[in-house]
Amino acid sequence: MQSLVEESAATEQQTEFNSVISAKRVNVFYGDTQALTNVDLEVPENQITSLIGPSGCGKSTFLRCLNRMNDTVDGCRVEGEILLDGVDIYGPGVDEVLLRARVGMVFQKPNPFPKSIYDNVAYGPRIHGLAANKDELDEMVLTSLEKAGLINEVQNRLHSTGTSLSGGQQQRLCIARALAVQPEIILMDEPCSALDPIATAKVEELIEELKENYSIIIVTHSMQQAARISQKTAFFHLGEVVEVGDTEKIFTSPSDERTQGYITGRFG
Amino acid sequence: MTDTPNDPKASGWYGEKYSANLKKRHKSERLFRRLGLSAILIALGLLGILLFSIVGKGYTAFIQTYITLDITFSESVIDKDGTRDPVKMRSASYGNLVRDALRKEFPEVTQRRDLRALFGLVSKDATQQLRKMIAADPSLIGKTIPVRMLASDDVDMFEKGYISRDVVQDDRRVKDNELEWLDALQADGAISTHFNTRFFTGGDSREPEMAGIWGAMVGSFYTLIVTFLISFPIGVMSAIYLEEFAPKNKLTDIIEVNINNLAAVPSIVFGLLGLAIFLNVAHLPRSAPLVGGMTLALMTLPTIIIASRAAIRAVPDSIRQAALGLGASPQQAAFHHILPLAMPGILTGTIIGLSQALGETAPLLMIGMVAFIADIPGGVFDPATVMPVQIFLWADSPERAFVEKTSGAIMVLLGFLIFMNAIAVVLRKKFERRW
Numbered sequence: 202m203q204s205l206v207e208e209s210a211a212t213e214q215q216t217e218f219n220s221v222i223s224a225k226r227v228n229v230f231y232g233d234t235q236a237l238t239n240v241d242l243e244v245p246e247n248q249i250t251s252l253i254g255p256s257g258c259g260k261s262t263f264l265r266c267l268n269r270m271n272d273t274v275d276g277c278r279v280e281g282e283i284l285l286d287g288v289d290i291y292g293p294g295v296d297e298v299l300l301r302a303r304v305g306m307v308f309q310k311p312n313p314f315p316k317s318i319y320d321n322v323a324y325g326p327r328i329h330g331l332a333a334n335k336d337e338l339d340e341m342v343l344t345s346l347e348k349a350g351l352i353n354e355v356q357n358r359l360h361s362t363g364t365s366l367s368g369g370q371q372q373r374l375c376i377a378r379a380l381a382v383q384p385e386i387i388l389m390d391e392p393c394s395a396l397d398p399i400a401t402a403k404v405e406e407l408i409e410e411l412k413e414n415y416s417i418i419i420v421t422h423s424m425q426q427a428a429r430i431s432q433k434t435a436f437f438h439l440g441e442v443v444e445v446g447d448t449e450k451i452f453t454s455p456s457d458e459r460t461q462g463y464i465t466g467r468f469g
Numbered sequence: 470m471t472d473t474p475n476d477p478k479a480s481g482w483y484g485e486k487y488s489a490n491l492k493k494r495h496k497s498e499r500l501f502r503r504l505g506l507s508a509i510l511i512a513l514g515l516l517g518i519l520l521f522s523i524v525g526k527g528y529t530a531f532i533q534t535y536i537t538l539d540i541t542f543s544e545s546v547i548d549k550d551g552t553r554d555p556v557k558m559r560s561a562s563y564g565n566l567v568r569d570a571l572r573k574e575f576p577e578v579t580q581r582r583d584l585r586a587l588f589g590l591v592s593k594d595a596t597q598q599l600r601k602m603i604a605a606d607p608s609l610i611g612k613t614i615p616v617r618m619l620a621s622d623d624v625d626m627f628e629k630g631y632i633s634r635d636v637v638q639d640d641r642r643v644k645d646n647e648l649e650w651l652d653a654l655q656a657d658g659a660i661s662t663h664f665n666t667r668f669f670t671g672g673d674s675r676e677p678e679m680a681g682i683w684g685a686m687v688g689s690f691y692t693l694i695v696t697f698l699i700s701f702p703i704g705v706m707s708a709i710y711l712e713e714f715a716p717k718n719k720l721t722d723i724i725e726v727n728i729n730n731l732a733a734v735p736s737i738v739f740g741l742l743g744l745a746i747f748l749n750v751a752h753l754p755r756s757a758p759l760v761g762g763m764t765l766a767l768m769t770l771p772t773i774i775i776a777s778r779a780a781i782r783a784v785p786d787s788i789r790q791a792a793l794g795l796g797a798s799p800q801q802a803a804f805h806h807i808l809p810l811a812m813p814g815i816l817t818g819t820i821i822g823l824s825q826a827l828g829e830t831a832p833l834l835m836i837g838m839v840a841f842i843a844d845i846p847g848g849v850f851d852p853a854t855v856m857p858v859q860i861f862l863w864a865d866s867p868e869r870a871f872v873e874k875t876s877g878a879i880m881v882l883l884g885f886l887i888f889m890n891a892i893a894v895v896l897r898k899k900f901e902r903r904w
Contacts, residue, residue, distance in 0.1 A: 273793060275717055302796035312787035314806060324805075325795040375791070382795055 218245035221386060221416045222267060227281035229262055229271065236262045238440045240281075244386075244433075249408065249417045251427035251448070254437035255463065260420045263437070264388050267418065268304040269297040285386075302329055305384035309391040311371035313363030313378070318355050321363040321374055322346060325382035341381055349377035350407050369400025373407060380411075387411065389419040393426065405430050424464055428452050436460045523883075527876025533665040533678060534625040536591055536654060538570040541613040542603065553607055563599040567591050567618070575650060586647055590654075592619035594679045619667075620660070622677040622870035624651065628660065631869060642869070668877060672843045673859065677870030680863070682878050684845045688758055688838070688853030689827060689885070695762020695849055696769055696826050701819055703766075704773030705808075708815075711774075712781040713803045732771035739768045740832025748836060755837040756852040764832050769822040776818020780811035812900040820893035824886055830857040856882045 220243035229237040237259045244250050252260040262271065269290060271277045282289045290300055302325070313321050322342040325331075332338035342359075346352040351373045355366070363374050372392055379387055389408070393401040408417060409430055421427050427434050428448060435445040436459075444451060444460045455461045462468055544551065546569075547561045568588050572578070578587050595618040602616070603609060623642045626632050628651075632643050643651070654660050671681025715721045743764030747753045753760045784807045792802035808815075833839065838854050839862065846853035854862070856878060863875040 268794065270790065270794065273790075273799075298796050298798045300796075301794060306790075306794035308787060308790060308794070310787055312785075312791040314788065314791065315810065324792075324797075328795070328797050328801055328805075378791075378795065 218243075218248065220244055221246040221285070222418075223284045224263070224266075225282040225284070227263070227266060227279065227283060229259070229266060229280075230278045231274070232276040236440055237266075240440075240442050242435055242442055242445060244416060244418055246416050247412055247414070248433060249412050249419060249431040250433040250435065251431035252418065252420045252435050252437060253422075253424060253427050253463070254443075255468065256422075258437040259440040260435075260437040261390055264390055264418060264420050267386070267388055268301045268306055270301075270306065272297055302382050303384055304386045304388060305379035305382055306388045307372070307375050307379055307390065307392050310395050311368055311375055313366070313371050313374050315362060315364055317360045318346075318363050318366070318374060319359040322378050322381045325378060329382060331381075331383065345377040345381040346374075348380050348411070349373045350403070350410075351377055367400070369396050369403055372396060372400070372404055376404075376407065376411075384415065386416045386418065389417065391420050391422060394422060401426075424452070436463060438463070523876050523879050527873055527878075527880050529629045530668060530873040530877025530880075531665050532629075532662050533667065534620040534628040535617045535661050535663055536620045536624070537615050537617045537659045537661065538567070538574065538591070539613055540566050540570050540599065540616045542566065542599075542609045542611060543569070544610050547603060547610055555604065555607075558603055558607070559600060561600075563596045563603075564588075566599055567595045575653070578646075578650075583646060586644065587650060589621055590624050590647065590650065592621045592678050593676055594619045617661070617663075619678050622868055623647075624660075625678055626869050627651065628662065629873075668874070669881075672845050673841060673854070673862070674843055675841075677866075677868045677874055680871070680874055682856065682859060682881050684842060685854050685856045685859035685878070686881070686885075688761075688842075688846050689855040691758035691846060691849050691853060692761040692765065692833075692838075692855050693823055693827060695759055696765040697819070697823060699763060699766035700769040700773055700822065704770050704819070704822075705777050705815055707770075708774050708777030708781055709803055709808065712778050713799060713807065728771050728774050732775060735831075736768055736829055737831040737835065739764055740835030742767065743832060744835045754850055754852070756840050756842070756854075757850050758838075758846060758853050758855075759849040760836050761833050761838050761853075761855065762849070764836055765826040765829060768829065768832060769826050772822035772825065773815075773819050776821065777811065777815045780814025780818065781807060783814060784810045809900070813897040816896045816900065817893050820889055820896075824889055827855075827885065827889070828857055828882070830861055833858055856885070 222242075222244040224240055224242045224244075227237055227240040228235065240259075240263055242263070252264065254260050265271045266279055266283060267290075271279060279291055283291060285300075285303070288295065290297075314324065316324075319342055322345050323338055326338055326341050332341055343352065343356075346355060351370060354370060355374075363371065366374060372395075376387075376392075392408075393404050396404065405426065408419065411417060419427075419431065431448045433445070434448040434451040436443045436451065436455075436457075438459050444455060444457045451460060452464055455464060543566070546565050547563070548554075548558055550557070568584075571587050571591070572584075575587060578584055595616075598618060599616070620628070623632070624647075627643045627648075632641060634648060638645050651660065667679065668681050670683050671679065672684030674680040711721065711724070743760060747760045747763055748755060753763075788806050788810065789802055792806045793799070797805065833855060839858055840852060840854065841862070842852050842854050844851070860875055860878045860882065863871045863878060
């Protein structure tokens with residue numbers, strides 16, 4: 202009964218949109234522990250959706266369900282449906298390796314490969330065979346670096362190692378690397394938590410630009426960040442989606458008192 | 470409170486209780502440092518004793534005593550018929566040339582016993598040497614030229630000072646009359662010492678002055694090549710599979726425990742296994758580097774697997790996730806990213822394993838690599854011995870001259886080990902990447 206009420210409340214708050222991912226009754230278990238309970242979530246196309254909530258609420262777990270990165274965790278089990286363009290990504294015939302090419306991911310800690318900047322970006326196109334020749338590959342690398350706003354800083358040293366960059370640059374390199382595979386959706390798991398405020402501002406600016414062409418889902422611990430950049434916000438608590446809706450609405454007039462409590466800093 | 474007091478004790482922010490405790494802590498700190506330092510010094514001292522004793526005993530193995538005599542290549546001995554037929558000339562008795570030269574040098578010696586002693590001054594190798602000279606240049610026949618020949622091991626030992634004149638004759642390998650002859654030769658300038666190239670180019674021999682380590686070095690080389698070619702790919706593949714792909718369950722747990730146990734199995738057991746399977750079941754050739762290498766590979770495998778797994782585990786998970794997140798398959802992630810990053814550790818482990826194999830004797834005794842083999846092995850199927858077994862064989866020989874050979878061989882083996890470890894360091898530096 203309660204979940205029905207919540208559901209209607211949730212839909213009521215949202216403006217019309219095309220959803221690119223829809224999660225239906227998703228349950229995730231790590232061994233015997235249940236990490237997510239009956240999560241329903243629609244992710245809008247070409248918008249930024251932020252997932253907020255206290256530590257351990259399951260927002261990262263949910264994010265990692267969307268490109269099946271949880272498959273690499275031993276003893277992790279996912280139930281329910283996650284539809285990408287109407288196809289269940291956990292259904293038969295879906296190759297998780299190709300799925301990850303469509304749904305890119307940027308991690309909490311910048312994790313460039315210990316290779317050159319060029320090779321970092323070129324790696325994705327290489328393994329997927331996206332470029333027919335060297336010139337095309339060069340083109341792809343430069344475009345990706347440009348989209349990630351890194352080109353001016355690195356164009357003279359494409360062949361120095363990616364790890365020689367500063368933290369913020371490394372994170373933008375990781376974004377460029379993800380863009381090079383030409384994904385439709387980009388998942389970001391606290392992409393700014395290891396960065397200083399200036400680098401954070403740059404990455405945020407980049408994320409806002411990227412939403413023109415990509416659907417972005419971002420997990421963040423910073424409510425200001427969620428408020429600054431996202432159009433939709435989902436609040437997770439104890440493995441459930443408590444409230445989901447337009448960011449403005451969630452932050453100004455949340456309908457659930459737990460959301461209210463979290464965004465005003467009473468817990469979390 | 471911006472200014473801190475110069476003497477905290479005086480200002481009183483250390484209570485009595487704290488300062489007593491602090492004293493104790495500093496004392497134990499000092500004690501620990503001294504203990505550590507003395508442990509290092511003891512270790513260094515022992516190492517020094519070892520090296521000093523080996524080098525002190527062994528450095529003379531690298532020089533050898535020679536006797537130069539005027540050899541007349543008389544036609545009557547080498548080529549009675551005058552046909553210059555190389556086959557016939559090869560079977561001539563070249564020892565007579567040496568004997569004639571010695572007789573000419575010491576005409577006063579006529580007794581059979583004395584003559585035998587006199588002829589014993591020159592190594593048996595002289596016969597071979599003269600035969601080779603004639604084979605290479607038959608025009609020498611009829612000429613008389615000075616030829617430098619190996620002295621026998623007793624002469625060599627005497628010249629190096631290991632045999633003292635002051636010992637009573639009965640306890641001395643070089644008798645009084647031999648001493649006289651040697652003194653005469655010495656006065657003529659016929660006795661000389663030179664660098665012992667033969668030690669580094671020759672195979673084993675029953676005569677110490679003719680024995681070399683090269684045969685054993687080549688045997689060790691072939692054996693290690695076989696060991697490496699078998700244990701490295703299998704070891705690294707097993708490690709990757711176990712770390713990256715295998716499900717974590719009871720079975721893999723059992724495998725893990727067993728690999729760890731195998732690393733601790735005494736090496737002679739692997740030798741018995743090699744004897745039972747490779748020789749008695751598979752009927753592979755005895756004493757061959759192939760079988761030795763296979764046996765040592767069994768022994769080296771657990772070391773390589775354990776080291777490789779540790780190296781793979783040390784690769785940060787973020788690299789794995791980055792690759793998978795881009796849509797790399799687990800296999801691509803493993804071979805493009807994890808393996809290159811784990812390579813320094815894997816190579817270090819492999820070279821430690823191979824160094825162990827290089828120094829291993831016991832399992833090779835089981836499969837017949839302890840046989841006396843004078844020829845240089847030409848491949849992995851030829852009978853061969855390896856350096857540690859050669860050391861064992863020489864240490865077991867009664868001749869005084871083998872003592873220095875043993876120490877010399879140990880030095881060569883240590884040199885080999887240092888060389889291999891240097892390679893490990895170089896490879897490590899080459900593959901090491903920071904992230």
